[in-house]
Amino acid sequence: MDETVDETVLSGEGPSDDDLPVVVVGAGPAGLTAAAHLLGRGLSPLVLEAGAVAGAAVREWHHVRVFSRWGELVDAAAEKLLAPTGWRAPDPDSYPTGWEWAQKYLQPLADVLGERVRYDTRVTGVSRRGWDRVVDAARGNEPLTVRMQSARGEERITARAVIDASGTWGLPNPLGADGLPALGEPAATERIRYRVPDLTDPTERARYAGKHIALAGSGHSALTALVAFAELAATEPGTRVEWLLRRGKVGNAFGGGDADQLPARGALGQRAARAVAAGHITTVPGFRTAAVHRDGDGLVLESFDGVRVGPVAEVVALTGFRPDLSFLSEVRLDLDPVLQAPRALAPLIDPNVHSCGTVYPHGAAELAHPEPDLYLVGMKSYGRAPTYLSLTGYEQVRSVVAAIAGDREAAERVELVLPETGVCSGGGLIEQPGDAAPEGGCCVPAAPVVVGLAAPAGAGR
Numbered sequence: 380m381d382e383t384v385d386e387t388v389l390s391g392e393g394p395s396d397d398d399l400p401v402v403v404v405g406a407g408p409a410g411l412t413a414a415a416h417l418l419g420r421g422l423s424p425l426v427l428e429a430g431a432v433a434g435a436a437v438r439e440w441h442h443v444r445v446f447s448r449w450g451e452l453v454d455a456a457a458e459k460l461l462a463p464t465g466w467r468a469p470d471p472d473s474y475p476t477g478w479e480w481a482q483k484y485l486q487p488l489a490d491v492l493g494e495r496v497r498y499d500t501r502v503t504g505v506s507r508r509g510w511d512r513v514v515d516a517a518r519g520n521e522p523l524t525v526r527m528q529s530a531r532g533e534e535r536i537t538a539r540a541v542i543d544a545s546g547t548w549g550l551p552n553p554l555g556a557d558g559l560p561a562l563g564e565p566a567a568t569e570r571i572r573y574r575v576p577d578l579t580d581p582t583e584r585a586r587y588a589g590k591h592i593a594l595a596g597s598g599h600s601a602l603t604a605l606v607a608f609a610e611l612a613a614t615e616p617g618t619r620v621e622w623l624l625r626r627g628k629v630g631n632a633f634g635g636g637d638a639d640q641l642p643a644r645g646a647l648g649q650r651a652a653r654a655v656a657a658g659h660i661t662t663v664p665g666f667r668t669a670a671v672h673r674d675g676d677g678l679v680l681e682s683f684d685g686v687r688v689g690p691v692a693e694v695v696a697l698t699g700f701r702p703d704l705s706f707l708s709e710v711r712l713d714l715d716p717v718l719q720a721p722r723a724l725a726p727l728i729d730p731n732v733h734s735c736g737t738v739y740p741h742g743a744a745e746l747a748h749p750e751p752d753l754y755l756v757g758m759k760s761y762g763r764a765p766t767y768l769s770l771t772g773y774e775q776v777r778s779v780v781a782a783i784a785g786d787r788e789a790a791e792r793v794e795l796v797l798p799e800t801g802v803c804s805g806g807g808l809i810e811q812p813g814d815a816a817p818e819g820g821c822c823v824p825a826a827p828v829v830v831g832l833a834a835p836a837g838a839g840r
């Protein structure tokens with residue numbers, strides 16, 4: 380079906396801007412929480428979700444158990460919205476899998492929002508009504524419009540504000556260490572996976588059982604995969620893993636262990652360390668992939684230094700994610716040139732500087748752009764930084780929604796306490812052999828802080 384619908388009245392007739400919906404891109408944890416806050420303030424959310432269900436991205440890693448407790452994954456405004464339906468919060472001290480997070484919280488929340496969530500609807504563009512990004516005069520006078528694609532065809536809707544909570548899951552980083560696909564990588568994708576394999580699934584298990592595997596990456600997804608592969612190797616003879624690390628030594632890749640203020644995150648690092656020590660995993664530090672070569676039935680990976688690994692039967696690349704900015708080409712963003720995160724937020728989360736996961740309180744002020752009424756929130760707000768926690772996103776959207784509602788005082792009063800990783804040694808990205816941890820660390824101790832961002836500090840909640 381190729382139908383074009385234009386809900387915009389270019390002459391300016393139609394609803395006043397205050398009656399327009401606030402369009403939220405993505406029905407993930409951040410987007411649905413934003414919708415709950417919008418409803419709570421009497422505004423009209425319209426959530427546009429590319430997938431067929433709520434938490435479509437979270438469901439793709441359904442088999443991974445998160446390291447945040449349920450109590451940190453449920454937002455207070457959402458809980459308030461859910462309460463009249465008889466919804467009962469799961470045990471706050473237990474840890475859900477991705478599937479449980481989606482099924483027991485995100486979907487019920489979306490169901491309460493009802494027709495305010497539109498599924499199978501992909502946002503393809505955001506702009507000012509009738510004007511491209513070049514025209515100054517339109518800014519502040521014309522509302523935003525959102526272009527979307529669904530089975531109904533292509534549509535354009537006018538919005539009071541746009542909250543982009545579309546995450547980064549759709550754009551995994553390539554294997555190539557320079558950020559570009561390695562030479563030969565696109566032609567070898569049937570042997571390369573960019574997600575944590577689900578080894579409880581018989582088909583996926585068979586894909587890796589008894590095989591020689593290369594695993595690239597050192598974040599939490601890579602640690603999760605290391606643990607899963609070690610368990611596979613213990614029962615399936617012949618399973619071997621080459622763990623490719625871009626950094627020059629393992630260093631703090633296993634995290635802070637007992638010092639991590641999220642115990643399950645610390646425990647994951649310890650389990651990964653034990654998995655490596657068990658003997659089926661060979662660590663290859665300082666390996667920056669430049670090329671992928673075919674070798675008979677297998678693949679050989681070559682580094683920028685000319686080191687070769689393989690042939691391996693399978694490659695798993697867990698090298699992080701990046702934001703999709705393609706549908707924001709006609710709005711004025713102020714993004715950090717390194718992280719592609721909002722410029723004011725970037726220094727707080729830059730992994731070149733911070734490894735400990737603390738982030739200073741931030742909200743609408745840091746997330747604003749030169750384009751009025753447009754905000755990037757949730758995982759996408761972190762750009763390429765790897766340390767995002769949903770707790771951060773919930774506080775972001777509370778502040779952003781307050782700003783959209785015109786409640787400046789509530790928008791500026793940002794309260795956030797994030798658990799440290801226990802690895803507060805400064806640069807978190809590339810450790811070289813011989814690097815010493817800088818004295819004093821990079822992070823302030825995590826203590827409850829209430830900071831007024833534009834107003835005088837200390838304004839209470």
Ligand SMILES: Cc1cc2nc3c(=O)[nH]c(=O)nc-3n(C[C@H](O)[C@H](O)[C@H](O)COP(=O)(O)OP(=O)(O)OC[C@H]3O[C@@H](n4cnc5c(N)ncnc54)[C@H](O)[C@@H]3O)c2cc1C
Pocket residue numbers: 404405406407408409410427428429430433434435436437440443444445446447500501502503544545546547548549600706756757758759767768769770772
């Ligand atoms: C394996 C894994 C484990 C994690 N564990 C934790 C944890 O323990 N604790 C924690 O706090 N965080 C964790 N995170 C990080 C983070 O909390 C999650 O990634 C979370 O899902 C991010 O929420 P979000 O709403 O920002 O984005 P997403 O969950 O990615 O949701 C974005 C939504 O937008 C939709 N979308 C994308 N593009 C478009 C478009 N153009 N138009 C319409 N819809 C679109 C997607 O389909 C998706 O449903 C984990 C992440 C991963 C990958």
